[in-house]
Amino acid sequence: MSATSFAVTPEPPYYAVVFSSQRIAEDRGYAAVADRMVELAAKVPGFVGIESARGTDRFGITVSYWRDLEAVERWRTDIEHLAAQRRGRNEWYERFELRIAKVERASFGPA
């Protein structure tokens, strides 16, 4: 499953988790775990979709979409995800930001 495509989301409201990060230059096992996290997130009840982009400067944004806060919380506290979060802090990111936001309006185009 790839994260670099459009998420199909329901009518608002639902939740978005916006994760911005600056990667270090070395992989250190990151790519494999990132793929695994997309797979894993998709199995969490309440998962809606995920989108991700990272430039050649290694600054990236991943947005995952969730039915409600309970689904966000299930994902945040998933045991395998928690282990990946620890590796992220210690090994993969120079810096990151995480924001949890309630989507109120959405539109699509061209139209």
Place this chain on the structure above:
Amino acid sequence: MSATSFAVTPEPPYYAVVFSSQRIAEDRGYAAVADRMVELAAKVPGFVGIESARGTDRFGITVSYWRDLEAVERWRTDIEHLAAQRRGRNEWYERFELRIAKVERASFGPA
């Protein structure tokens, strides 16, 4: 001003505008207008910050942050921005998604 760095945001709540897009291969004046839009957004009262990433597959995510919905609306209806939105629909994007979301929680790391 570059959008490919971390936004400094206040304590929630505030608003995030998440814009996901698939660019076509040709530039068609996009890069210059994109830079100009970042400059212009930064002058709108209630602007908080902006972050952007686009991969080599041309799928990109830009998240701009705003103090409140009134600020989002000022930006959405800015006359020069409206002209850029038209060009986006007609010339620059295969597809895009726009979501307006209220940030309820935020955290930063490593920490």
